[in-house]
Amino acid sequence: MNVIETKQLSKSYGSAQIIKAIDLSVKEGELFGFLGRNGAGKSTFINMLTGIIYPSSGTYSLLGVKGPNDQVKKRMGVMPDYSTLYSSLTAMEHLKFLSALSGNSASKVRCKEVLNLVGLQNHGGKKVGKFSFGMKKKLGIAQAIIHDPKIIFLDEPTSGLDPESAITIQKLIQNLQKNGKTIFMTSHNLHEVEKICTQIAIMKDGQIIKIGTMDELRAFYRSKITVKIKHSPIPKAEQLTLYEWLESAGSDLTKEVNSLTITVDDEKKIAEMIRAFNQCKVDIFRVEVEEPSLEDIFLDE
Template sequence: MADTPPAVVVEDIRKSYGDLHAVDGVSFSVAEGEFFGILGPNGAGKTTTLEIIEGLRKPDGGTVRLLGQSPFPRDLALLPRIGVQLQASAFFEKLTAREQLETFASLYGVSAATAGEMLELVGLTDKADTREDKLSGGQRQRLSIACALVHDPDVVFLDEPTAALDPQARRNLWDVLRAIRERGKTIIYTTHYLDEAEILCDRVAIMDHGKILAMDTPAALVRGLDAPAHVILERGSLPLAEALALVGADDATENEQSLTISTRTPAPLLSALAERGTLDGLQVRTATLEDVFLHLTGREYRA
């Protein structure tokens, strides 16, 4: 609803460690029920920003309102309304997945039956009786998220939940994140995977060196870049000079593996290639958030 106040309001927060400005004048708001991503390479200031919003760290300047309250100093009345999954999760030793969740549930006065529901949500029902230290990396991440959700919080903070996971485990976790979103939760998460955020987030803020460089929906950021599409063919599909002469071709380059044609009007270019029978193995690459990052910083993205 338009009249619903934002779940999070951040205004000009700052945090320095000596000469390092970890967070340098960051401002944004997150609507209730929004999936908001804070993106950037390692060292961009993402985790520090998240910790300030959660109330784990005091800012040097600026203000934060979390569900209408100041998160720092720690507000005990606020804690049951937020769920936090940290980069490095700590579990109770020698407990099974179900016992971990039941223990977390008891801390919030939640019934043990909720543990079973959370295990199902994160796809760990078949691992309920497996000790945490016997779970795979992806399974431990899902258990960590379940622990953050067991008390049914209004706002969920996830700090690089897919870091260090293999591609299959990452995609499995995407399904979990989508399921959380479908429950109407407000999600604020950090990641250095731009492709992931492009798929999952309603809006993103791209950070580097403690500052927000751009903020909008992923589609709007990419659209605002006004970058050409790249049509990639196998080398030898047609001569470079002929590629440059095609209708719709703005530029063309060739390397040992492929021929790449840049275009802002892909439809006539693809039609011209079809007429020449050169569509086999063709790939079309449109602009991505990584291109936005490159445009904003003038350098390659570093994960």
């Protein structure tokens, strides 16, 4: 089931078209990473899906219901990239107040349960104004899930956090997905998205230019597989033959003492290289393969 679906969804302000006829489907239970440089249109796109702004054209549906729809809004949670926290309230008061505003008033037991889920179980009576940045991020996620939504939108959930706090938030997000939630998140942390997201889309100038799993995205960039080989000394009589073959098989050949690095366009070339070394009576001690990272794919947009 597609819990998020857009058809030719567009948004313009005057003559400026910010979102350009996007068709997108997100399946139930996905942890969907939505990437793009600043100004690419990510926030505008999310704001349309969450009902903050209206599309100029096209349609979208959430949980099979055409949006915007007030009943569907009660089944989604949103953590925006700007603070909506009230410093004068305690964490417990904050959750009760915001859940009441949404029409899904949470009990004290539910508030405690959610605070425990995000790791704030010992801070329910503490005023939000005294929270650290990382604690506020956790509370932001708590307010997004207090009413047990089916879809959760997270805008930069780990931005500005130290590595330890970021890992804690990442594990929390993964646990939400494992518990059946569909999560749509933006992030500038490419390593984070590569590590935890099941599907990834990259937006540029209001359009989605790449989409798929990490393996699917890599498949488009396998022309840049870097192979590092550590080997025994190459007999002088075999050096010319072996090096000429390697140069014909790949590019950017770099030779060092008993090791070399080469870029190939097909992983089948790796097996061919190993056979060529064996034919030249050269032992291979280690083969390291560096496939394109999400950063490589993102920067190649």
